[in-house]
Amino acid sequence: MESQLARVDSTVFEDRVLIVITGEIDLSNADELRAKLSAETADQTSVDMDLSRVEFMDSQGIRLLMELNQTLDSSGGQLRVAAPKDSIVGEILQLTQTNSVVTVVDSFD
């Protein structure tokens, strides 16, 4: 059964795709999200990932980001992530030093 823990919306621009995730990311839906993300980002070089509406994310989410970053990196693309510093996502990005590998901004506005 499809989990309703997180929703993925994407908008394709000329030079990049914007992906907005709403909800929570954990062990129960990481595999499903991975499949969705790889479908949405196929053939894309640059991805903007808006995580400001993610209420919870654990190490599974970090793993998703690292994998996506590696894929884009090898094809010369770029991953940017938006998450407020004082949110759970912001905190866990700093804690795992993901922000030193991936570009993290407060928001895409």
Added chain:
Amino acid sequence: MVFRRRARIWRTKHLGDVIDKTPHSDHVLQVGEERLRLALDAAELGSFIWYPNEDRTDPDVRMLELFGVETDADITLEEALTRLIHPDDRERYGEAVQRAVDPSGDGRLREEIRVLWPDGEQRWLVVFGRTSFAGNSNEVTQMAGIVADITDQRAAAEAEARLASLVSSSQDAIMTVNLDNRFTTWNESAERLFGYSAEEAVGQPVDLIVPEELRDEMQRILNARIHGEYLRPFDTVRRRKDGSLVAVSLAVSPIFDRSGRLVASSAVLRDISARKKLEAEAAEQARRSEFLVELADALRPVADPLEVQVVATSLLGEYLGVDRVFYGEIIGNGSEYVVAPGYTSPHVPPLVGRFALDDVADALLSDIRRGLTVIIDDVAAHPSFSKDEKAAFREGQVASAIGVPLVKDNDWVALLSIHQRSARAWTDHERELIEETAERTWAAVERARAEAALRRSQGHIRAIYEGTTEYTGLLTPGGMVLDCNRASLEFAPDVPKDEIVGRPFWEGPWWANTPGLPDRIRSAVSLASSGTFVRDELRLQRPSGQAATFDFSLHPIRDETGDVVAIVPEARDITALERAGEALKASEERFRSLANASPTIIWTADEQGKITFRNERWLDYAGIMVTDPAPERDLIHPDDVDLARTAWRHSVETGDDHEIEVRVRRADGEYRWFLIRATAQRNSDGAVVQWLGSSNDIHDQKQVEERLRESESEQRDARRRAELLAGIVSGLEQVDGLRNRARRLLELLVPDLAGHGSISWMGSGGVVNKVAVGADPSQDGVSFGLGGEASATMSLALTDKGLRARESGFLHEVVQRVGPLLENARLHQEEKRMALRLQRALLPNTVLTHPDVSIAARYESASDVMVVGGDWYDSFVLPDGRIGLAVGDVVGHGLDAAAAMGRLRIALAAIATQFSRPGEVLGKLSDFASGPNGSEFATAAYAVFDPETWSLEYAAAGHPPMLLLQPGGTIRWLEEGRSQPLGFLPSVQRSDASIEIEPGSTLILYSDGLIERRKEAISVGMARLRSELRELVDVPESEVCDRLLDAMGVGLQREDDVVVMAVRLGVADNPRFHRRFDARPDQLAPLRNDLREWASRREIPTSSANDILIAVGEASANAIEHAYRDQTPGSVDVEILDSGDGWANVSIQDFGEWLPETDHDEMRGRGTGIMRGLVDGFDRVSSEEGTVVSFRVSLAGKEE
């Protein structure tokens, strides 16, 4: 499922908000509609109004949801309905609608249909409709209706039907018996086992199948039932319709009603005749083996052939309880037989003597001559006997007989006869035993005869040897004369024999006239008495004064221990011979002529062991006559040559005698066993002058012994096999479950018969299950099909012993026996699985999750797999935000009770949304229970907690009172608000009561299984519950449930099912957070929701709460991923205590086993890294019970 329930709660709250915002000044109608709306929603019912004339339907949102239509979908409802109804149901549904709008009908629609949701899921719905007609006309104006989802009920009904078919198709005969001791149910297995159909058996008294002689046992069963005891399975016997008896294992369980009154009992009977037969066979086998061992022991020391027969026939006669047992030996070319002394009972005259075989009935004789055993159960009824023959038997008082012929070298040589003065039906076992005994005894007789012949031939040698001298006699080892022969007495005719016998040899008359000679004789005697053969030439004076020369010798005789027991003196006058050499030669020739008369092979050898002489018997045997030793050595079997050489070398070096058993080749080339003895002959100096030897053919005796040994070892093998097989069968019956039985079977075979073994079978859902035992799974195995529906296969890497067991057919026998045992275990397992699945289908999936209460509940089924109980519990949020809590118990067990339980639980949840007071709710539930969908007799307790006012309203219908544990440790029984049980005196006014709740109190709801004990007043159980609860202040509610079940002795053998539910009221203020959840990823989100609630209630700063969320999330995810890898997922415990000093102590515990870290476990490391970065005092401890992760989180928040 979890999801649906949560969704309902949210929606309920949302609607509640809407209502609150509705101005109360609106008119009554609107309020009424809202109330209906609310009731429909709480009951999960969709509604619609259909206007046939406009072909338009006005559905509510819930109805769309039920049909799986998305509210913003771009299709009309009619299209959707047409498309979504299952193709198989469309036509039926259309016709039902047509009937409902037909003016001649009753205008009602009730139809169950399947719909297909867009995601492919199939749901069952029921549609109720009521058609309105305009005025009195036939014109339809509209149809109003309600739609409900009945998928779960359908599933439950299907599970129930499946279980019912399992009961009826159970391998065991299952029946129930009422208080009048008459059968009330009778399943298909019972029909098969007893031959009575259900129609024939139901209503009959139980005596129908109880044999007369077991009426005492029946009384015992009834007594046990009166005391309400469960009778564990025991072995007994029952009678079939055709009158035959069948061995069964019987278990009886009493069935009680709510007041503890016995109402019926159920009996489960299993056919164990196959097992009984096997046990009887093993016992018979053991008894037989014991007899044969006893027989062998008794015969071994017996030397006399006649005595062997007497001993053997007596043992057999007493063992069988017959009247005569005797051997007859065939003589005179088969024309006569001689009856040897045997066994005769006191009731018949003995039978001894010689009989002509013509007297034996021809019919018997032809079989006997062919070597066949003759069995006559009843002489009078035997068809082959003539009138005269029957008369002859009668005269001998023989009514029944067995004759076993004994055959040697294809010739019939003897007959073992057994007589009985009354008719007797001989069993196969008895026949086999008699044949076995006949063979063995005859072998013993032959052995005894061979030994006797040997003894006789030894006597011959001595006679010959003595015959070589003229004078002889017998001395004691000390030299006293015991006897002397006539020739020796003639030496001195004047001395009477009396004066010689009893006196020392050296004082005898022979040397009295020769000075110095007595001393020389005396020293010769002393040499002989030490075991040395002495030979000398003596010159002595005859009494006449004449000188004479004697060849004199002293021959020591030894017993079997080597001690000298006698001395044989010998002397021969050789005066007439001029030279000693000639004398010797003459002596030799005389010896030869005598030796050739001997029936035994005898020979001499020089002091070096070289053969100097053999008698003619050797020629007869070997076909060659040589004196050189080489050819004889060639004739010894190559395997025995070394033994012969060693014996000779030893004798030549030391002068010791020797005795060996070797095989020697006969003239026709056959090797036969010989006993060869060599004895040293010595002169008076003690030097060996030559060797005297004999060779005795002991081949027949040897073979007899060999046969005896073989048959004894075969017997032992057969007994061991029977015991092993019986051991395997009973070993398997001691354990339940296919997996356990398969493992036990392998443990019985490995490592003895196989180095490694495995059994695999098809499980449910096509999964292949496998159990393996043993060290080396890489070995190639031999496969055996075990049969059964699961196609079980056993694979064994056989050891040498296992290969032999396969050759002998033993493994095949094992496979045949265990196949049905494994299949039975599988069927029982399947039944148990189905019963539990039904139980789960009928109980709520989870307890309510709600910020104001924290609930834990436990259901324990009764121990007996076939007992499905009627206990239930439920928790839900009411439309007004209050919380409903219920427990109940349907009287009785079995499917009816379980199904009624399911109906009552769902009905209470629906009724609770409509009525406010618990007494009212129980009243309506009682009405429902007494209706067609209810149950005969049930109890329930229902409470409503209002978190706004901190009050609890409650009522109990025939149910034991709830308990309230207050924060200070005070315990109160909620004893008011009690009324009669449900479905009993309908429509009575039921009271209820109310109590104020202190935050942090715990409400205990339970079923009577918790407090009831056999032979104990209920008040005792209630008192114990109260005192146990006193220990459980401040204990998390799930632990309260577990510890109550433990402490109240809800042990392994439960006769009833049990429900206990602990509800902490006002958890918000609890400094302790505790959750136990199944180790599944989908449990993480609900856990986080509960954590957020708890943190916000305790006003924990957001950043600290986030730290807790992340750290607890990582630790829980780790436990879910790693603790139960390759195992059935267990549970995870999360406990947090706000210690009040600005820190929260957190622990996450699992009860599984973490496998060693692998390269793929990068995630585990990342999660742990995150935790360490967030928390203080991180620690992880693993033990056999599981893993505990603990840490502290600061509650101070971050300085902004």
